[in-house]
Amino acid sequence: MYRISKTWICGLIITVAGTMSSAQADDLFSKGGLDSVFAPTQPQQQQPAVPQQPVAPQQPVAPQQPVAPQQPQAARQLTKEQLPAFLQAAGYTPEKKSDNLYRIEVKRGTWTFPVVFTISPNKSNLWVVVLLNTVENNIDPQKLLALMEANSTYGPVHFSYSAQSKRIDLNRALHNNNLMPADVKSAVDIMAQIAESTSQHWSTPSSQPTQPVQPTQPQPVQPTQPRPVQPAQPQPVQPTQPVQPPSNVPYWANPAPNTQPQQPAQTFSVIGKWGCEVDGELFGLRFDADGTFVLYHKEKNGTENTVTGRYQLANGNLTLNINGGTTLAGSLKFNSNTSFAFSPNNDGSLTFVSV
Numbered sequence: 001m002y003r004i005s006k007t008w009i010c011g012l013i014i015t016v017a018g019t020m021s022s023a024q025a026d027d028l029f030s031k032g033g034l035d036s037v038f039a040p041t042q043p044q045q046q047q048p049a050v051p052q053q054p055v056a057p058q059q060p061v062a063p064q065q066p067v068a069p070q071q072p073q074a075a076r077q078l079t080k081e082q083l084p085a086f087l088q089a090a091g092y093t094p095e096k097k098s099d100n101l102y103r104i105e106v107k108r109g110t111w112t113f114p115v116v117f118t119i120s121p122n123k124s125n126l127w128v129v130v131l132l133n134t135v136e137n138n139i140d141p142q143k144l145l146a147l148m149e150a151n152s153t154y155g156p157v158h159f160s161y162s163a164q165s166k167r168i169d170l171n172r173a174l175h176n177n178n179l180m181p182a183d184v185k186s187a188v189d190i191m192a193q194i195a196e197s198t199s200q201h202w203s204t205p206s207s208q209p210t211q212p213v214q215p216t217q218p219q220p221v222q223p224t225q226p227r228p229v230q231p232a233q234p235q236p237v238q239p240t241q242p243v244q245p246p247s248n249v250p251y252w253a254n255p256a257p258n259t260q261p262q263q264p265a266q267t268f269s270v271i272g273k274w275g276c277e278v279d280g281e282l283f284g285l286r287f288d289a290d291g292t293f294v295l296y297h298k299e300k301n302g303t304e305n306t307v308t309g310r311y312q313l314a315n316g317n318l319t320l321n322i323n324g325g326t327t328l329a330g331s332l333k334f335n336s337n338t339s340f341a342f343s344p345n346n347d348g349s350l351t352f353v354s355v
Helices: 002-016 022-029 083-089 141-154 181-197
Strands: 095-098 101-108 111-119 125-134 158-162 167-175 272-278 281-287 292-298 304-314 317-322 327-336 339-344 350-354
Touching: 083 101, 083 111, 083 181, 101 181, 111 181, 125 181, 141 158, 167 181, 281 350, 292 317
Parallel strands: none
Antiparallel strands: 095 101, 101 111, 111 125, 125 167, 158 167, 272 281, 272 350, 281 292, 292 304, 304 317, 317 327, 327 339, 339 350
16 A cells, blocks of 8 residues: 555655755755665764762662552443343434344435344354345346455455345444443444445345435315313322432443543654655655655655645644645654654555654
8 A cells, every 4th residue: 555655645746846956955864865764873982981979878768568459340241131222322223123133224325224233142242234235146246356355445344145145234243342332333334334335336226225205295284173171280299209320220321430540642743854765765754843844755766856845733634735736635643753654645654764
């Protein structure tokens, strides 16, 4: 995938860039272009240590009592008895098909997808299956190959075919460990989106959504004569007893608060010089604190090109507004404070390291 991103960036730089002078390249990425990124660092000469004054011995510190290790929290599993209430908490109206099988319907575009849920026999997974299409005749080989390719694209969501039912399904196994209703709803929404976007590969003319029925003209309704309503006698209101919370509330309905201390989120900065080498070609990025950047490219034949402009980094997305009106954007994810992965147009990834 990185070859697509590399080719796309190379074409962009060559289109909008001018040739960069050697002095500019030396100033941007040090002498020799980006070779310093990949060359071994030279050991620094150590200065002779200055003799220190002897330190007075400290008083011995009393040993502390060892801290008892915390017991790991036991995994909480969803049971088949809790499954219907769990699906209702996710916003669905489940229909019971058997003791451990529930069915809902999800609308996506012009499609209405039936979805079934069941807990695996070993209770370790919640199986989610979107029922797609019953195949009456042989499957088109080209469509079958397209579905196999889709499996590698959308995994762990995957298509399957049952010879017994002659049906094509879309499947996902969710790990049954502290599973929450929002997790299931998110998984179902993603599966419905995949099913809709791949419908040309699994659907047949008979399974296409039907055209909406034209509404019939409403018939005039004769008004009925109003009847006098007898006022109801007020009934004394009995004081209600306070509702006691049930003792068997499922974990997902009232999750226990997290008592573990929250670790502060790590923040990294892109300001500085970064380098990347792909197939013998060198890329360099320099981000300045004033919001400007320089993007450098050295081809295999030694040709050097550069483009400049302004950048924006927000919510994990990097946008390079190149002088001249061209824009390069994609996701940026830090691997550490000295490395990040940039996915231009979200198509492949290039890994840059600090220079």
